[in-house]
Amino acid sequence: VQLQASGGGLVQAGGSLRLSCAANGRTISRYGMGWFRQAPGKEREFVAAISWSGGSTNYADSVKGRFTISRDNAKNTMYLQMNSLKPEDTAVYYCAAKPYGSGSDLGRMYDYWGQGTQVTVSS
Numbered sequence: 001v002q003l004q005a006s007g008g009g010l011v012q013a014g015g016s017l018r019l020s021c022a023a024n025g026r027t028i029s030r031y032g033m034g035w036f037r038q039a040p041g042k043e044r045e046f047v048a049a050i051s052w053s054g055g056s057t058n059y060a061d062s063v064k065g066r067f068t069i070s071r072d073n074a075k076n077t078m079y080l081q082m083n084s085l086k087p088e089d090t091a092v093y094y095c096a097a098k099p100y101g102s103g104s105d106l107g108r109m110y111d112y113w114g115q116g117t118q119v120t121v122s123s
Contacts, residue, residue, distance in 0.1 A: 001026045001112040005095045008117030011085055015121070019080040021095030021114055028052075029073040032103040034110065035080045037091035037119075047093070048080060049103025056102060063089075085121045092116040 007019040019035070034049035048059045048069040057069050068081040078095060096110035104110070 001028065001031070001097055003095050003097060003112055003114035005093060005114040005117040008093060008119045010120045010122065013085060013087055013121055013123050015085050016081070016083045017085065017119060019082065019093055019095075019117060019119075021078040021080075023076045023078075023097065027073070028071075028076055028078070028097055030101075031097040031099055032101050033071065033078045033095065033097050034103045034105070035069060035078075035093060035095055036107055037089075037093045038116075039088075039091040042091075044094070044107055046105040046107070049105060050078065051102045052100075058103065058105060060105070082119070085119075087121045087123045090119060090121050092118050 002024045004022045030052050035047040038044040050057045050069045066084045071078040094116045095114040097112040098110045
């Protein structure tokens, strides 16, 4: 599975962005998927995850109520709607996929990773 993340950019605090993660090479309809991010000088951290059906989601506490993860299996694409962005959300955002079922907040559970898309939130 090849994953392509897009949709990043520069936005002012309080603004919104929608990230997309498009999969090529294999259908992701049975894959759990997730978003992670890494800020300069920091470790990669979990953002959100979604089960293969979209029926189960989980979020990092820092983004709950502001970010929404979703997927469209017909389009082989996952999304991350980010609202009320804060400067501390600035990072490279990565999408990831794991075979069989649910998403996970553990990066080591994922087999496939996209290349990342930069999100910069100015104050």
